[in-house]
Amino acid sequence: MIKLRELKINEPRSGGIFLSYRCSGSCRHCMYACSPEWSEDWIEPEKIEGVMDYLSEKIRAPRMDPKSVGLNSGLHYTGGEPFLNYNLLLELVRMGNRFDIPGTFVETNCFWCGEGGTAVERFSELKEAGLDGVLVSVNPFTAEHVPLENTLAAIEGGEEVFGSNLLIYQKSFLDRMRGKGVEGTVPLERSLELIGSSMFKTMEMLPRGRFPYELGELYSTYPAEKFFGQCCKEELKRGWHFHVDNYL
Template sequence: MAKFRAPEPFSGGIFLTYKCTSMCRHCMYACSPKWSEDWIDVKGAEKVLTILSERLRGKYPSRSNTIGVNYGVHFTGGEPFLNFELLLKLTEVAHSLELPSLFVETNCFWCVNDKVVEEKLKRLKSAGLQGILISANPFLVEYVPFERIVRCERIGRKVFGRNVIVYHDLFYSQLKRLGLKGRMSFEDYLEFMMKKCRGEIPLALSFNSVLPMGRAPYKLGYLYRRYPAKVFFSESCRRELTREWHVHIDNYFNYITGYCGGISLGDARELDSLCEGIELDERPVLKALLESLGSLYEFAVEEFGYRELPEGYVSKCHLCVDIRRHIAKQTDRFEELNPREFYKHLE
């Protein structure tokens, strides 16, 4: 196979930045306050939003007024509210292009009082935003006081009605039951869970809630069973890399599928050409991933002296990201390993 066709998007998230006020242990995109202060460029964003509006046309009911995690278009990061004026501007652009189910995802760090929250959400709604996704989990409350999350949910419902998603409900209800005020370490959360609702731990920390990719294997891997690399050798990532139902475009315009942080299929401003086909001979890491994890491992051992982790891996994505990080430390010649900074902020 010489060429690989990037999937046509059905829905997507636009990163305003990778910079975040938090450094959550489970972050798939390794966001943190340490990232460069880089923001998506408005002209480029206008271009990708225009492309998305063309590609999504006809795929949604007209005047669709519902939002969903993998539905429509959302603004994300990193933390979009770190640059509220940019978020507002992009919302106006997306609304003028009639992009469906437009919402923003936030960690609520900015929800310091009712007035600020109501004012910002109303301004966004007037600009065309249809809803909000509020993150709630034990990794985030290590950084953001829980009452800010509760405030955002309360006022969000006032402004957006039913178009408020709390992600994820199970964690939110646990943190409420705990009566949490302020922040809490993940270790304290685990202690609470062990005492009060031990039975919920397997579900709460299952790979349905915590995707074992990005930063999670490094920061939470100790909680999970590990396997030798060869257990994952026969798996391929074709399904994830060709998944059209939800893509991301970051602030460097990397076209990212499968929630696979640090893997770029190319420049989203040139989506037509990506969908026509990407030359795989120029992207050996991507080529290997489409074949099998075993091919990637072999390539990394032979070309870059990769050594298997003696403690093993929690998932195929753990093996994948560890190999990619090893390669990215040695060379910047692979365009598919972007953005480069992702590999610096995993731990």
């Protein structure tokens, strides 16, 4: 039995702000079950302002530099796909900058990075507004609906504008697909044919949200009783990394 006084939640040090749960695609593994079907309930800047003010005292950048970025530090703008509402993203970046929040970056699946140099243009504008970096999201599930060329365009633009503050998650998948000369979008089954089931071993897999419904067969299943008596205290106390969504 967990005693309430033992449940002191750790102070937040890093986290993300969801612009909405709306996304350009519906990845089979999405832990928030995002998709184009979600309504456009975008986060309201006036509602998040007080949260940003509070977080400005708590958020920590990676140790080496307040302007550097890291997966588990600083503040990221996410969803869903933030670039579906670029003007809102820009407004939030400006707000984060006003509150001097360190280590800020945006996560994107790169659906919007087609031909035409849009990536450099938008990344430059966001940097000018105070954004420190970008995280390019690429994996066998985003690759089902985002052409690899878009991902590469985002990486090129991200390197040009943010330099070492470009994060690629998960780069090992991208490298393997490039090694096979793959272009365009790739169904999961094709990625598995090309790389083999070892593909999953090198990936971080979080079986929540849509994942158990779409990919549950990858795991053994047990009745709920099997988990009775296990302690979830550490998970409940893990308050240092958080997400604030658009339904605050």
